[in-house]
Amino acid sequence: MAGDASGLRVIVVMGVAGAGKTLVGSTLARALGWAFYDADDFHSPANVAKMHRGIGLTDADRAPWLASLRDMIERVIRDGRHAVLACSALKESYRRTLTPDDAPTGTVRFVYLDVPADVLRYRLEHRPRHFAPPELLSSQLATLERPRDATCVDGTLPPEEIVRVVRSELSV
Numbered sequence: 001m002a003g004d005a006s007g008l009r010v011i012v013v014m015g016v017a018g019a020g021k022t023l024v025g026s027t028l029a030r031a032l033g034w035a036f037y038d039a040d041d042f043h044s045p046a047n048v049a050k051m052h053r054g055i056g057l058t059d060a061d062r063a064p065w066l067a068s069l070r071d072m073i074e075r076v077i078r079d080g081r082h083a084v085l086a087c088s089a090l091k092e093s094y095r096r097t098l099t100p101d102d103a104p105t106g107t108v109r110f111v112y113l114d115v116p117a118d119v120l121r122y123r124l125e126h127r128p129r130h131f132a133p134p135e136l137l138s139s140q141l142a143t144l145e146r147p148r149d150a151t152c153v154d155g156t157l158p159p160e161e162i163v164r165v166v167r168s169e170l171s172v
Contacts, residue, residue: 011034017136017140
């Protein structure tokens with residue numbers, strides 16, 4: 001397992017649909033020897049159905065989902081483990097919700113995959129078997145509040161290069 005001299009326990013790989021969160025997050029987790037969680041797996045069937053129809057989620061839709069993700073993050077920290085979470089975390093308020101109140105500074109860090117809208121649309125149009133259709137992109141981009149306190153990485157780079165940048169930036 002990679003070192004955690006900084007107290008880092010959870011890395012949240014964030015961005016809009018099609019940014020590459022799952023691929024980059026799972027690649028990063030493997031490189032670090034950490035557990036990997038995909039926030040998509042925590043959505044309720046109702047949320048998945050809504051997104052599948054191309055309807056963006058509201059804050060009320062997201063609240064129970066964010067709470068379950070926060071619970072998972074709290075367990076990882078409490079148990080002294082490490083994890084990478086792929087999660088849209090589009091708004092600052094969502095990112096605050098994901099970070100437990102009693103977590104020491106630096107325990108949860110965010111990595112933002114910055115990808116141009118045309119690349120995101122192309123990826124969504126060509127990705128098989130996923131519940132987020134290209135029609136969701138505009139609502140995701142409208143909801144996104146670009147993070148000020150995240151490590152920002154060019155999400156068009158190859159996943160291995162993104163992992164190299166993240167490991168260097170976060171010293172893991």
